[in-house]
Amino acid sequence: MTQNDLLNISYASLDIARDKMTELLSERKPNYSLPRPLYNDPLMFRIDVEEIFQKEWLFVGMTSEIPSKGDYFTVEIAQNPVLIVRDADGSVNAFHNTCRHRGSRICLEHRGKVANLVCPYHQWTYNTKGNLLFAGTEMGDDFDMSQHKLRAVHCKTAGGFIFICLGENPPESDFDEFLATLEEYMEPYDVENTKLAVESNMYEKANWKLVLENNRECYHCSGSHPELLNTLLEWDDTNDPRASEEFLTHYQRMASEWDAEKIPHEHKSFGTRNRLVRMPLKEGTEVMTIDGNQGCEKLLGRIKNRQLGSLRILHLPNSWNHMQSDHFIVFRVLPISAQESLVTTKWFVHKDALEGQDYDPERLRQVWDATNDQDRILGEENQRGINSLAYQPGPYSQTFEFGVINFVDWYSDRVLNNLGEK
Incomplete structure (x- = not known):
């Protein structure tokens, strides 16, 4: 077979x-x-x-768990690793915790603090907005870094609560x-x-x-x-x-x-x-x-x-x-x-x-x-x-x-x- x-x-x-x-x-x-x-x-x-x-929409944590720029925590939802990180402007962003190179997890610890998000496998580097900053010269002159941002996860906050949705079209109704x-x-x-x-x-x-x-x-x-x-x-x-x-x-x-x-x-x-x-x-x-x-x-x-x-x-x-x-x-x-x-x-x-x-x-x-x-x-x-x-x-x-x-x-x-x- x-x-x-x-x-x-x-x-x-x-x-x-x-x-x-x-x-x-x-x-x-x-x-x-x-x-x-x-x-x-x-x-x-x-x-x-x-x-x-x-x-x-899923509850994942509280904003006070990541009080400063670069603070993050991770969560895994049925084999979907997700990264929650505080951006420089104070906003809370959520991304699939998987590198756009070959898919390795980027943040391996449950929580921590970073200047940028660096994949431990081949050192592809992203900022806290998910933009790819570094992929090395090995990718060639024609490689477009803007096409390889981290995949964002829908994220909303209210009253200190953080909610995410893995779907492409989150349910709104009365949320x-x-x-x-x-x-x-x-x-x-x-x-x-x-x-x-x-x-x-x-x-x-x-x-x-x-x-x-x-x-x-x-x-x-x-x-x-x-x-x-x-x-x-x-x-x-x-x-x-x-x-x-x-x-x-x-x-x-x-x-x-x-x-x-x-x-x-x-x-x-x-x-x-x-x-x-x-x-x-x-x-x-x-x-x-x-x-x-x-x-x-x-x-x-x-x-x-x-x-x-x-x-x-x-x-x-x-x-x-x-x-x-x-x-x-x-x-x-x-x-x-x-x-x-x-x-x-x-x-x-x-x-x-x-x-x-x-x-x-x-x-x-x-x-x-x-x-x-x-x-x-x-x-x-x-x-x-x-x-x-x-x-x-x-x-x-x-x-x-x-x-x-x-x-x-x-x-x-x-x-x-x-x-x-x-």
Whole structure:
């Protein structure tokens, strides 16, 4: 069998898988979990990568991770290495981290600082705008450097968040409206004057959708997350159908304090993809530490009130976030394989805060390290059960699991829409 024969089989298999994906999503039962192949089949996973992670806007990091010219970090999205770099004019640029000569990765470290971007293979050199500056005389007199710039990746920033899209035509819809609201809600935190305090990376042997589904409900919290529930209230947002009168009264009391400080807090949704809402923590607690007391001596931005609760920011398909008075936490999920995902958690504090004096990294991360590991175990056991021949899609609770329903509906709609554009 020739290489071309193998390729033809591969392409044919993908076409069959796309048709099967369309069938499974079109015929799925509403308010039920997805059919088994969508959680564990390698071909279905490849379609997820192509139709979601190579076409939708993805959260990758924060602008304060690259505060100065030449600062960069890298990220790999399903075998697509990407480079995020701060330009001399202060803008944030994103490029495919692959040399235009013979394709080698250019920046090999996770983060660093450069004057120019130099490929380690043959020293082709680019500036932070992606322009090719040097390719050597070996390329000949007729070689046109202007035709060999780094390939740019669509990049947008708002409120300190960095989003990229690998697709040629990024989806717009209400994304810019979300970014404008994100800018408004993040203004009090002055993200440019924060710094990364600590970062964790956790590999979870579960499909990326199971990671997101687990995040979108707190139905499991009381039995699994004792550290988190020291401070976190189980309600998902102010529109949670389960919210008690006691909670709503607590929220209104805190909201009056936030209004006095001109801190945005009202629920804002943009379809089911993006949502912002400020939620109070348990009475008497300040931030998500093990005892609910401060995590950092220095408050963020213009914030004065330590009981700011948590500004919860959701961005599908790969991020949820908690913004608090003295530190904030961002989460990013990236697919690795049909049954493995990478969950990255980052904690940020005021840029002038001194480690060991103003904050203790271990104290900052204690609650979410425990919670992430608990969720990892839940996700991996969920994956093992779904792999069983006995698995069939099961019903979601429309009250306790409405966030999961929203995610699965969004995912299904986007895949069907993107497949339909082929």
